[in-house]
Amino acid sequence: MGVYRVGIDVGGTHTDAVLLDEKNTVIAETKSPTTEDVATGIYHAMHKIISDANVPRDQIHYAMLGTTHCTNAIVERKRLNHIAVVRIGAPATLAVKPLIGVPEDLREALGKHVYLVRGGHEFDGREITALDTHYLFQIAREVKGKVDSIAITSVFSPVSQDHEHRASEIFREVLGDEVAISLSSEIGSVGLLERENATILNAAVVNVAKTAAEGFIQALENEGIKARVFFGQNDGTLMSVDYAVKYPIFTVACGPTNSLRGASYLSQLSDAIVVDVGGTTSDAGVLVNSFPRESSLAVEIGGARTNFRMPDLISIGLGGGTIVRIRDNGEFTIGPDSVGYRLPEKGLIFGGDTLTTTDVAVALGKVELGDPEKVAHLDKKVMQQVYGRMVEMVEEAIDKMKTSAAPVPVILVGGGSVLLPDSLKGASRVIRPEHSGVANAIGSAIAQVSGQIEKIYVLDEIGREQALESAKSQAKQEAIKAGADPGSLVIVDIEDVPLAYLPGNATRIRVKAAGELGRMPVASI
Template sequence: MKDWRIGIDVGGTNTDAVVLDNELNLVAAVKCPTTEDVMGGIREAMASALAQVEGARERIGYAMLGTTHCTNAIVERKRLDRVAVIRLGAPATAAIKPMVDWPADLREAISDRWYLVRGGHEFDGREIAPLDEAELERIAAEIDGACDSVAISSVFSPVDASHEKRAAEIVRARLGADFPVSISSEIGSVSLLERENATILNAALVTVAKTTSESFVSALAAEGIEHAEVYLCQNDGTLMSAAYAMRYPILTIACGPTNSIRGASFLTGLKDAVVVDVGGTTADLGALTHGFPRESLLAVEIGGVRTNFRMPDIISIGLGGGSIVRKHEDGRVTVGPDSVGYQVLTRALCFGGDVLTATDIAVASGAAEGVGDPSKVADLDPELVQAASAEMARMVEECVDKMKTSAGDIDVILVGGGSILIPGELKGVSKVHKPENFGVANAIGSAISQVSGQIERIFSLDEMGRAEALDKAKDLARQEAVKAGADPETIEIIDVEDVPLAYLPGNATRVRVKAVGSLKL
């Protein structure tokens, strides 16, 4: 029976892979260096993990991938689709053009075509102007063959998305039913410019997501796994089907830290804590709330572009196993933020290299048994070792305090291969947990994840009561979870938030609901 899972998570330094049996027991785990082309490291990690258990290939029914492909494409300005941008909002939104504050190189890599069309709605749902369908038909004819994807945004579409949906119908009638069209009401929240930015980025990543999914399927097939259900990890700690990921590839951005948070919860059984994931280059801290990553309430910059779509509340600092340690002339000892990264196995002193790293400090202090050669760091100044260890603890304690929502102490879970750097006691922390298999918590998080659906809408409580609005929002969230691949029988609502909007008429309320379910078997 094909009921085992393989989970893979791509980090900046290592690509981790795990195999879980039908009862979610860990039966294989490996770490391989992340390769420049990413897929090379994925293939190597997959093959190494499967080789550890005889007959594993015949049992794999589910394959999960947490990847940096989309993030890398934006950062590197490579492999991005050419996007035609359509904003529905004339004449009200002519003052600020789409992508006006984008980095010039990213704007040039994505689009030189944007259009402002009559349409859109006021904050209370009234039309700014009727949708100019004739102009949309003209635009569709003009961009036919000249772009790879289309991004459509409209003023206050979270209040009324009818113009966006109709515009998408008109574009697809000319360009094809399967042509990639991203609409902003399905991606971001109320603010037009940030929501439009997120939608354009999403449209630019469609081919990257498609190529990633197809390459992952090919890598599985090369190992004799041809009929597994394939999922990509989202940045809320859940999964989405490959088809869903091609519609919303932007949701894969920052999935690595959230995989670690979910894996930390699974390994410890804790539902509320701060998770510290230490890798080779950075340490990522996130809050675990009710078993899932806490969502950021702030606008987030991606590749220099301000967006407002869903992102985890993560703090990243330059502290990892490869972080370079320095003693300055004034006596200060600093750790990072620069790092030797994946080269730590050759450049750190304890491995025969010539660079003093955070790993060397851990080995010299006796905190990292079985790592490197302790004799190569035995002559380090004890005061330097103590000062560097204290500095690493201070960096983490400071970030843990920033993640807290109250003054009391909180549990901390240490995961990631670099967590050997962090001491077992921290100020402001009630208990430090370091679970078994902490080094591959990210890959475990990808393998055990559930499937989610989330919606954010504005409802007028003058038109329907609060209870009816919440029920409708919950139904929409359940539908999104099913679209993403969840079993309808297992879906539960895990988060409901409604916030009255005093500046809108009609007793308006913003409702955000998240539903989670198990994989559809």
């Protein structure tokens, strides 16, 4: 009896789907337009691969979803939650307000309800000042009915989470369970402003993630598939649906991460630069030992600096559906907005009224698609300039990702990669692997499962070695529960933060273990 897995990646423009057997061979693949309600696009893509492959539905044991919905919502400033931003850090942090340095349009969208509350901790865990619970109750009553998601950030909360947890309890009490609450100590690392931004963005995309999750589960049920469902996350591993809806920010880079993993798998290259050209954005990332290089710096998402676990990526507003605007004097702009999944109705070559990057490539004979007659009237000279700038944008992104001037292999993946030429400045060679259009769905299907544990240990009682062993063993158990094969588990991340403010030489240990999906589905725990 076979064990099959479905990998799906929902982009702004296309929903890609693949069906793999237990040897990770592609049995079926498809690209179908992403739909406004998400579910329909997923359903069409899934129905197509399952019908094409003609595999018994009860042999499909796993379904993995990677989605760029959260990223696109942030980049396009659309479909965001109504949020309240609560920083616990007065009077110490009054000089620098929340959302400082964030682009004005994003600040306007997310900064309608911003509050600074007395409280917070020092770097060693001592309280700066007592938490102003009275003001928190007042804020909760004030925002009731106006917001559906709250971002809470306290000074040095990665060291002491007390004030964030107490604030969360107060909001729960007043607002009930319907309002989503994001705590910075669970999302970012030390560095107040970047951690706060990451938490604000997490709070802003909860509804987007929920819609994607419900759409995926519904699509599986419609097909009569009882598979275990996982979401792709930024580090290239999988997480459960509940976790994904609580921490949607951890999915923001899973599309490009999946593409990087898929590109590595398809090209059999472990070290290269990957450019993933979607419908809305192009993402450039670096493969090191077959995994994405991680960012050691603050990462910008939609213009906001953040500091959680992210692959080192550059995302530019250039995709297959990116809108090109040409002024009367011949000057032009490319993006950053995109017609996205509506390319087949909006693009000129399909009889629409919007000039896109795809139309430019067709007008110049670079791509065969749609009706070239519909773009024959465009000024070739201007089109050449626009196309030249498009290629330059990608070359600049590649250049920024390199650690030296030496040329490196560049792997092109994603549906929009057909727009790019066969040679690029800075590339030793340009590789377009087979199945490259669905590299992201393949990356999502071959991903490993991870389990994570975070605990405070008193080292005077247990000793550091024993504490680490205990945490590792628990992380492995979590990964096994999530469906990992016990024989393939490896520890992929360890963080050990001494807690000087607690007696008995305490330390907070966070360990992540990851492994291949187990052969047989494990009953849900």
